[in-house]
Amino acid sequence: MNETLQIIVGEHYRFHGADYQVMDIDGERIQLRSLQVSKSPVFQTFECLARAHQNGVFRKTQEAPFAPNAALITAALSPRHKTIMERRLRFLQPILDRWGGRLPRKPVEKLAKEIATQLGQPTAPSYGALYLWRKAYLAGGENSLALVPKTRRRTLHRLYRQPEVVQELIRLNIDQLYFCRTPCSKTEVIDAIDCAIRATNQGRSPIHQLAVPSSSTLYRIISELDRYETDRHQVGYHVAIKNQKWSRRFRQPYRRFERVEGDTHELDIETCDANGYPVGRAFLTVLLEVRTRMIVGWDISYNSPSLEKTIRALKYSLLSGNPYGGLALNYRFDNGGDYIADRLKSILSEMGSHITYCEPDNPDQKPHVESFFKSWTTSIVHSMRGTTFSTPNPYDSESNAIYTLDNLKERFEDWRDTVYHANFHSGIEMSPKELWEQDEADRHEFELKKYSEEDLNRYFLSAAYVTPNNGRLRFRGIAWTGPAVSFLAGRRPGKRKSLRLLYDTSELGYAWVCDPEQPNQVYRVEAVAPDYQVGLTMHMHELVKARLGSKKRSIDYRAARDARVRILHELASANNKRRRKNREIANEHGDFKQLPALDCRPPAGGITIKAEEVDQYHLHPETPANYQVVVANHDSPSSK
Numbered sequence: 001m002n003e004t005l006q007i008i009v010g011e012h013y014r015f016h017g018a019d020y021q022v023m024d025i026d027g028e029r030i031q032l033r034s035l036q037v038s039k040s041p042v043f044q045t046f047e048c049l050a051r052a053h054q055n056g057v058f059r060k061t062q063e064a065p066f067a068p069n070a071a072l073i074t075a076a077l078s079p080r081h082k083t084i085m086e087r088r089l090r091f092l093q094p095i096l097d098r099w100g101g102r103l104p105r106k107p108v109e110k111l112a113k114e115i116a117t118q119l120g121q122p123t124a125p126s127y128g129a130l131y132l133w134r135k136a137y138l139a140g141g142e143n144s145l146a147l148v149p150k151t152r153r154r155t156l157h158r159l160y161r162q163p164e165v166v167q168e169l170i171r172l173n174i175d176q177l178y179f180c181r182t183p184c185s186k187t188e189v190i191d192a193i194d195c196a197i198r199a200t201n202q203g204r205s206p207i208h209q210l211a212v213p214s215s216s217t218l219y220r221i222i223s224e225l226d227r228y229e230t231d232r233h234q235v236g237y238h239v240a241i242k243n244q245k246w247s248r249r250f251r252q253p254y255r256r257f258e259r260v261e262g263d264t265h266e267l268d269i270e271t272c273d274a275n276g277y278p279v280g281r282a283f284l285t286v287l288l289e290v291r292t293r294m295i296v297g298w299d300i301s302y303n304s305p306s307l308e309k310t311i312r313a314l315k316y317s318l319l320s321g322n323p324y325g326g327l328a329l330n331y332r333f334d335n336g337g338d339y340i341a342d343r344l345k346s347i348l349s350e351m352g353s354h355i356t357y358c359e360p361d362n363p364d365q366k367p368h369v370e371s372f373f374k375s376w377t378t379s380i381v382h383s384m385r386g387t388t389f390s391t392p393n394p395y396d397s398e399s400n401a402i403y404t405l406d407n408l409k410e411r412f413e414d415w416r417d418t419v420y421h422a423n424f425h426s427g428i429e430m431s432p433k434e435l436w437e438q439d440e441a442d443r444h445e446f447e448l449k450k451y452s453e454e455d456l457n458r459y460f461l462s463a464a465y466v467t468p469n470n471g472r473l474r475f476r477g478i479a480w481t482g483p484a485v486s487f488l489a490g491r492r493p494g495k496r497k498s499l500r501l502l503y504d505t506s507e508l509g510y511a512w513v514c515d516p517e518q519p520n521q522v523y524r525v526e527a528v529a530p531d532y533q534v535g536l537t538m539h540m541h542e543l544v545k546a547r548l549g550s551k552k553r554s555i556d557y558r559a560a561r562d563a564r565v566r567i568l569h570e571l572a573s574a575n576n577k578r579r580r581k582n583r584e585i586a587n588e589h590g591d592f593k594q595l596p597a598l599d600c601r602p603p604a605g606g607i608t609i610k611a612e613e614v615d616q617y618h619l620h621p622e623t624p625a626n627y628q629v630v631v632a633n634h635d636s637p638s639s640k
Contacts, residue, residue: 010064037247179233253291261366262329264305270401306539312506326448465498484523509534
C-alpha cells in the first residue's frame, strides 16, 4: 500500500466495504457514487482518500476505461474530427505507400496537389503539415487515431483556472445567491460576481489588479457546478436524490410467490360519509406478487401507514378463500416500528418466510408495487369526483366528494379484476391472469401455502389480561362487550378476577375472551363503539389518544371520531410543501368556508327528542368536545 495514489475519473474503488466509482474530481475534492444502489454521492478530499489508501480501506478494483485518452475512441469522435482524420489519412497513405519513411519535398508536394485535385479540394496541405502527420502516425503504430486534432477540452474545471482570490469571490456569491431555496438567476449571480471583483480592485494597487472574467466564462463556471449539489440547496435533498437515481432491472422470479412487494399509498381523492360530509383521504395497502403481477392482498381504510395496516393486507393474502393468495418466500416492505417489525419478522419466520425492509427514501427497491400505484392513480383516481390530483390545482375536492369508503373499495375491486389483472403487461409480455393460469397448468412449483382464519389468529393475535367492569372489557382506551363477559365474570363470585383477552392490532372492531383456567372455551365480543372501532388499527388509535391527551375519565368516542377525522385532514394537507400549497389555493377559492349557522331553536309547540337519538346527529367537526345536548320534555302539566 505504499505506491503513490493517482485517482482518475471512471475508476472503481472499494471504500469501507462498499463499491464506488469516481465520478468527478473538483480540485482537491473527489466525488464517489455507489455501484450498488442510487444513494447520496460521497464527497471526500484527496488527503482523506490517500490516508484511507495507506490504511487499506480504499482499494482500486477496476481501471478507468480507455484512460487517460477517453476521447481517442473512433466511436466517440465528433463528425468534424472524424472528417479531419479521414482527410489527413487520404493524403498521407499514398505518400507512405510510395516513399515509406522518406519524404522528398518536391515529389511529395506535387503528389499532394494531385490528391487535392482528385478530392475536389482547392488547396493541398503544406510539406510541414505532412511531415508532422507522418511523424505522429508512425509514432502511434500506424493508428489512424493519431491523426485526430488535439483540440479536446481540458479536464480542469474553469473555476480553478482563476486566481485564488477570484475563486473565493465566485464561491461566496454562489453560496449566498445561488445555493438557496430562492436562487437568483444566473445573470444576477454573474453581475454580483462582477461587482464583487471590481469592488475588490478598488482597494488594490494598479499593479495587483484582478482580471475580471468575462460573462461567458462566469456563465460556464456556474453551468459546471455539480447538479446534485445545486438541487440539494435549491429544491432539497429528496428531489436531488430523485434526479440522480438509477436502477437495474430486477430478475424475473422463476416461480410464484418467490417475492412479494408491499406498500401503502395515500389515495388522491377525498371521501365522505353516508350523509355526504367530507371525512378525508383513505390509504391503500397493496401486496403484489412479482412474477405474475397479481394483487394478492390489499386494504383500503382510514388508518395511516403502519405495519399493522400491512398485517391486515397480509392476513387477507394468506386466507384459504383467496384464489390468488399464498405464502411468499420473501416479502419486501417499507421500514416500520422496531417492536412491530421484530414481531412480524418472527411470525413470518415461523411460517417459513423471510422479510426485508427498504432503505429510507429508496422506492426503487420495490419498483413493481410503485408502478402499480401509478397505474391506479393516473388511470382511475384522477378521473373520479373529489380527486385531489397530484399537483396544486384550484379544484374543490371536498365539495365534490361523493364516494364513501365502501364505494371506493368496490371501484378498486372492479378495476383490479377487469382491467389490471386482465390487461397486457410489458414486463411479463402477457396479462397477470394469463400468467397465473399458465403457472397453474405447468405446476413447476410446490403447493401454495394458505391458512384458515382460525390458523391465522393463532399467529397474529395479541393477548392481555383484563378485569371486567359492568359487562365490558377495557384495554388501552378500547372497550369490548358481550354476554360472555358477564357470564365469565359470574363464574367465580367474590373478588373480580382478570379474563384473558385476545385482540387483533390490525382490527379492533371485535375481540375474543376466555377464562384463563379454561382456555379452550373462547367467546367473541364486539366493540362498544362500533362507529369508531370497526376497521380501526391500534396505530391509528394511539394517534387519536395522543391528540385527545391523557384523561382520567373514560374516552369520549364522539370526540375520538372527530379527532380521527382531523388527523386524516392534517395528514392529507400538511405532509409536505406541495400539499400545503394545494390547501392554500383551495382556501383562496373559499373551499373551506364554514357553513351558515342553522337556526336550531325548537318550534313554538316544542319537540321531544329521545336520548338514544342524540348520537345520530351529525355535529360540526369544530364542535368542542365538552359540548352537551339537553333533551327537554315539554309535556309538563303547565303546558296542557
